[in-house]
Amino acid sequence: MSAPSGQETLPTNKAPKINVAAARRRQRAGEVWREFCSNRSGLIGLVVLAIVIGLALLAPILAPAETLDVTRITAGQNEPPSWANPLGTDPSGRSVLAMLIWGARVSLLVGFSATAVSMVIGTVVGMAAGHFTGWTQAALMRLIDFFLVVPGLVLAIVLSSIIGPGVTTIIVAIGITSWAGTARIVRSQTLTVESRAYIERSWALGASNAHIIRKHVLPAVMPLVLANTTLTVGSAVIAESTLSFLGLGDPSSISWGSMLKMALDTGAATGGFWWYVLSPGLAIVGVVLCFTLVGRALESVINPTLRGR
Structure with missing residues (x-):
């Protein structure tokens, strides 16, 4: 049927709207991924971290909690590595491999949460x-300097002693004491961004402080924050292991630091039970090294001047 006179027919198919900003973000993400994959050490570190995280998530399937129940254990105490127990057993007869997998859950949880x-x-x-000036900037800079000067581990030990031992306590203690370095990096990048011409144009058009920070500063500092995050996770894992080794962790949970503490308390090192000491120690070193490799690779992607080094 023809349309009534005086009325125009509208086309049924509308041209799809192309989101240019989203397309550019996807393109840039692809470029970043290709540049990251060109760094062999960073890619190896990422693969190893993915395997460790996968093992930690599958811990209830790979090593059911019943295998760590001392009332159901049939293996002998302090047995060396064998086919039945590839990493040997601890002084209670528990599989060191099962403890290592369960310990990865706590260590990585604390590392990511505290970071x-x-x-x-x-x-x-x-x-x-x-961004701000005057007394606000002065007060914030003195706060940052305070947390930079005070030893973070000592402050974390004090906080853990006051609040009480536990995983949540360690997360809070590490998170509160390790942010100052990130704040200095973000402040430096913020000053660089706000010295550019488009920020002056935004001020001239009446932009508010919240608009400048949310639309211009935050997107500019996020790549540096992401690169620094991978490095901070490794430091948080070391801090968790240290606090757990000092007895400030949750005694009912297993982490790599608590395994080292139990090895010390039971005399595993002096008794020649090297597998109980070496396994968690190598796990901590390996995971921290992988986070460092990934962080350095991201830094080289963000800062092109580091690619030739």
């Missing part, structure tokens, strides 16, 4: 210290 707390605090304080 998230540290990154949020460091990013917010760093952007505020670089």
Whole structure:
């Protein structure tokens, strides 16, 4: 049927709208991934981390909790590595391999959670210290300097002693004491971004502080925060192992640091039970090394001047 006179027919197919910004972000993400894959050491570190995280997530399937119940254990105490127990057993007869897999859950949980707390605090304080001026900037800079000067491990030990031992305590203690370095990096990048011409145009058009920080500063500092995050996770894993080794962790959970503490308390090192000491120690070193390799690879992607080094 023909349309009534005086009325125009509208086309049924509309041209799809192309989101240029989203397309550019996808293109840039692809370029970053290709540049990251060109760094062989960073790619190896990422693959190893993916395997470790996968083992930690599959711990209830690979090593059911019943295998760590001392009332159901049939293996002997302090047995050396064998086909039945590839990494031997501990003084209670538990499989060291099963403990290592379960310990990865706690160590990685603390590492990622504490790093998230540290990154949020460091990013917010760093952007505020670089954006605002006057007494606000002075107060924030003195706060950053205080946390940079005070030894983070000592402050974390004090906080853990006051709050009480536990996984949550370790997360809070590490997160609160390790954000100052990130804040200094974010502040430096914030000052660089706000010295550019398009920020002056935004001010001239009446942009607010919240608009400048949210639309311009935050997207510019996020790549540096991401690269620093991978390095901070490794430091958080070491800090968790140290605090657990000192007896400030959750005694009911197994982590790599608590395994080292149990090895010390039971005399595994002096008794010649090397497999109980070496396994968690190598796990800590390996995971921290992988996080470092990934962090350095991301730094080389973000900062092209580092690619030739």
